[in-house]
Amino acid sequence: GQNIDQPTEMTATEGAIVQINCTYQTSGFNGLFWYQQHAGEAPTFLSYNVLDGLEEKGRFSSFLSRSKGYSYLLLKELQMKDSASYLCAVRPPNSGYALNFGKGTSLLVTP
Amino acid sequence: GAVVSQHPSRVICKSGTSVKIECRSLDFQATTMFWYRQFPKKSLMLMATSNEGSKATYEQGVEKDKFLINHASLTLSTLTVTSAHPEDSSFYICSAGTSGTYNEQFFGPGTRLTVL
Numbered sequence: 001g002q003n004i005d006q007p008t009e010m011t012a013t014e015g016a017i018v019q020i021n022c023t024y025q026t027s028g029f030n031g032l033f034w035y036q037q038h039a040g041e042a043p044t045f046l047s048y049n050v051l052d053g054l055e056e057k058g059r060f061s062s063f064l065s066r067s068k069g070y071s072y073l074l075l076k077e078l079q080m081k082d083s084a085s086y087l088c089a090v091r092p093p094n095s096g097y098a099l100n101f102g103k104g105t106s107l108l109v110t111p
Numbered sequence: 112g113a114v115v116s117q118h119p120s121r122v123i124c125k126s127g128t129s130v131k132i133e134c135r136s137l138d139f140q141a142t143t144m145f146w147y148r149q150f151p152k153k154s155l156m157l158m159a160t161s162n163e164g165s166k167a168t169y170e171q172g173v174e175k176d177k178f179l180i181n182h183a184s185l186t187l188s189t190l191t192v193t194s195a196h197p198e199d200s201s202f203y204i205c206s207a208g209t210s211g212t213y214n215e216q217f218f219g220p221g222t223r224l225t226v227l
Contacts, residue, residue, distance in 0.1 A: 033215060042115075042204060042218035043155070087154060097143050097208025097216055103154040 004102035006088050011108045012078055020073045020105045022088030033099060034062050034073045035087040043087055046073065075107075083109045113139045113209045117219035124195055125227055132190045132222045134205030140185035141207035145216065146178075149202045161188040195226040 003025040012018040024032070031050040035043035049055055049064035049071060061074040075082055085106050089099040114137040124130050134144055142163045147155040159169045159180050167180035179191040188207075192199055202223055206216040 031213070033213070035218075040202070040221070040223070042220045044218070045213070045215050048213040048215065085152075085154075097214055098145070098157075098160065099216060101155045101157075106152065 004088055004090055004100060006086075006102040006105045008103065009106045009108070011110060012075075014078055014080060014109055014111055016078050017074065017076050018078060018107065020075070020086050020088075020107065022071045022073070022102055024069045024071075024088075024090050024102075026069070026090055026092065026100075028093035029066060029090060030093045030095065031091040032062075032064055032071050033089040033091070034060075034071075035089065037085045037087060037104070038083075039085075046086075078109050080109050080111070083107060113137075113207070113211075113217040115205065115207050115217050115219040117205055117222050119222060120220060121223045121225075123225045123227065126196055127194055129191055129193045130195055130224060132192075132203055132205075132224075134188045134190070134207070134219050136186045136207045136209075136217075139207070139209050141188075141209060142185060143208045144182060144188040145206045145208075146180060146188075146190050147204045147206070149204060149221075151202075155204065158190075163188075192224065195224070197226045200224055200226045 034046040037043040047062035054063045059076045085104040087104045088102040116135045118133045144161040146158045159167045161167045161182040163182045169175045182188040204221040206218040
């Protein structure tokens, strides 16, 4: 099975940097996704990691360490619109498109 | 990117009635679609995996006779909540898998169901 943990809530200031951690304990691994979800809206894809290391996409970066079962999403130059829920999801092996989601981290960006 | 639509976006119904929610992939074909349920400030709970032309695979604890899923074409899956009760009130989201760089899921905008 899959056990995916994220902090429930985080607060950060506009313009700052915030790191959202995700740890997972799985019986197999075939990639890790981060999604952003604003309240009442669909989750949108942010990043994908399958190999160890850092993937950078503009203000957002995602890191993976498979040996530690650990990932983080780094958000730089925070903007008010970044207030949202951030979902960590792990793809099991041989699962097609299926994903196992963590409970999500609700990020509040304050002025 | 791939676009997934859901209809209706909001629905209010009386207890005991049935409600159908449609999920469409607009610009791609999806052999696999997923149905999730989401409670306020909670994460996505996978209800079932919908496969075109075959029976859906339900997650443990999800009643297949209550949540009927039909995936009759490569662009449409439907979820019917039968004999709805107030505890079925929730946000229902579908997603579709598509072959691409990451083979990620693309999500529909969700349907807010309120059962009175």
